[in-house]
Amino acid sequence: MPKILTQQQVEQYRQQGFLSPIDVMSEEEASRYAQQLQAAEVEYPQELNAENRNNPHLAFGFLDQLAHHPVILDAVEDLIGPDFALWGSVLFIKEPETRHYVSWHQDATYVGISPHDYVTPWLALTPSDRETGCMSMIPGSHRDDIQPHLETFHDDNILTRGQAIQEVDESVAVDLILRPGQMSLHHCRVIHGSQPNRSKQRRVGFALQGYVPAGGRQYLGANYWLPIRGNFMQADFIELERPASDMDPQALGERRKANQNWADILYQGAGRKRAY
């Protein structure tokens, strides 16, 4: 018996590789989180900027709260079962009227986690629609293998290697339109991407990337995990600490450790490396 999703929604995720929209919180509450984020960006510009947006939940209490939000976790549990950990998080921010985009890709290509049964909730803190550059998904593509990705390193591409799948039937793509406080959930192998933000407002999404069920492990780098529910950890896994308060030295250390591990994993074998 699912906790908050309907059986039909669980089935839809299995068939299509994504589910959207799911209400997590009110628009007002999401706007308060967006304001908190903006205040933190002003106060700690070295820790939150375009080149430093990975794993902020390890250093900021309000983002740790989102990573443990009961609605998000109940939906995740409905999709992957009661035992899971979080691998990491990314703030996907597109500033107003900018050219930044995300090319068609499958998350599982470079992240080194096996097996491919983990899920990413993407929570909108501002409106995410066609004008602001919402995500689009190719239904059912998670049932295919990993496709060849061309590493473009294009300046406007937000992805680490600017990796892009070339052969995609865009005519079947589904746009995931979210109001602030709603989330989508996507499978680690579904093909997805997003267009630039043509609007006059920021588009802010917080991706919890991803929640991994028991039995999952990292095979390209260290097994640093934030246990979330049930039993996930294995003997050689290392537990990450939650932040006791924003930016405390322990929390910063945890985030640096996780980010260094991510860089080692995400750029493994790459011809070039960017600053994020």
Ligand SMILES: O=C(O)CCC(=O)C(=O)O
């Ligand atoms: O925020 C975006 O536009 C893309 C995010 C994405 O690719 C992801 O969450 O896996």
